[in-house]
């Protein structure tokens with residue numbers, strides 16, 4: 001079995017989700033990584049040092065610079081012949097590219113894997129993460145996307161995997177990169193943070209959300225998350241949403257504060273190692289997934305908790 005992983009990157013650094021995918025793919029067979037880009041030889045060399053990578057394929061062309069799905073999908077298809085599995089992380093990048101690859105190759109995709117049982121058998125969440133299904137496919141070639149939070153990140157070692165330059169497919173010119181707006185923040189990225197503090201509708205306003213959660217997050221070195229109700233009420237920006245239609249997180253420690261625990265929210269955080277819930281309703285659903293629960297008013301508990309942590 002040989003696996004081709006499609007690398008997600010910004011031209012300088014590999015996305016952590018691709019490192020998680022490299023770990024997952026090692027269970028399938030020999031791992032090759034495709035780095036498509038423009039003038040990114042340093043990155044290609046970094047990838048060749050990652051443990052578990054047997055070969056790096058490097059496709060260099062100006063039209064690969066922004067990793068547009070319309071350009072990358074035909075490239076992956078052009079390289080697909082020797083591979084049994086074509087893999088990417090189930091990030092926005094992977095979700096954009098891999099279904100196109102599956103459609104162009106007319107083969108099946110298995111999405112958002114949380115476990116690889118063997119090369120044909122996979123576990124994935126269904127019903128917003130409320131159940132897990134084991135699926136098996138006998139097709140000779142499969143397209144897979146990997147849930148990054150379910151696998152550890154591969155690390156760099158002292159090896160230097162061979163780098164092979166591959167032929168760039170011609171520019172498709174079906175889409176054009178216009179611009180990218182990135183949120184600048186000193187906080188850890190939500191999906192990679194060791195600690196996440198998330199707030200819900202109960203905060204009542206953007207000012208209170210910020211005034212209570214920011215000091216707690218600063219004290220813990222945490223990323224801030226939010227329920228969809230908090231995002232819809234504009235207490236927090238869209239990219240902070242945790243859940244089925246937001247980000248999937250699995251930190252060491254997750255605080256759900258003033259969040260009821262609807263399945264669409266827990267789908268995005270229930271794999272966290274330790275979950276602490278603060279809610280004034282003792283019957284709130286969030287307590288069903290919590291390791292530690294505090295029943296009470298967040299407006300009293302959160303400032304007190306922050307104070308106690310600061311005095312440690």
Ligand SMILES: Cc1cc2nc3c(=O)[nH]c(=O)nc-3n(C[C@H](O)[C@H](O)[C@H](O)COP(=O)(O)OP(=O)(O)OC[C@H]3O[C@@H](n4cnc5c(N)ncnc54)[C@H](O)[C@@H]3O)c2cc1C
Nearest residue numbers: 200201202227228229243244245246258260264265280298
């Ligand atoms: C298709 C679909 C996709 C969705 N995707 C997502 C998603 O990705 N992420 C997501 O979060 N939701 C998602 N939702 C919405 C989800 O169903 C819930 O509506 C949402 O999670 C509720 O947010 P909440 O818990 O903040 O608000 P509420 O349900 O209003 O809960 C507020 C909680 O705060 C508690 N509370 C109130 N005051 C206080 C206080 N002073 N101190 C302590 N506790 C207090 C209450 O007891 C309550 O439990 C989705 C829904 C649908 C239909």
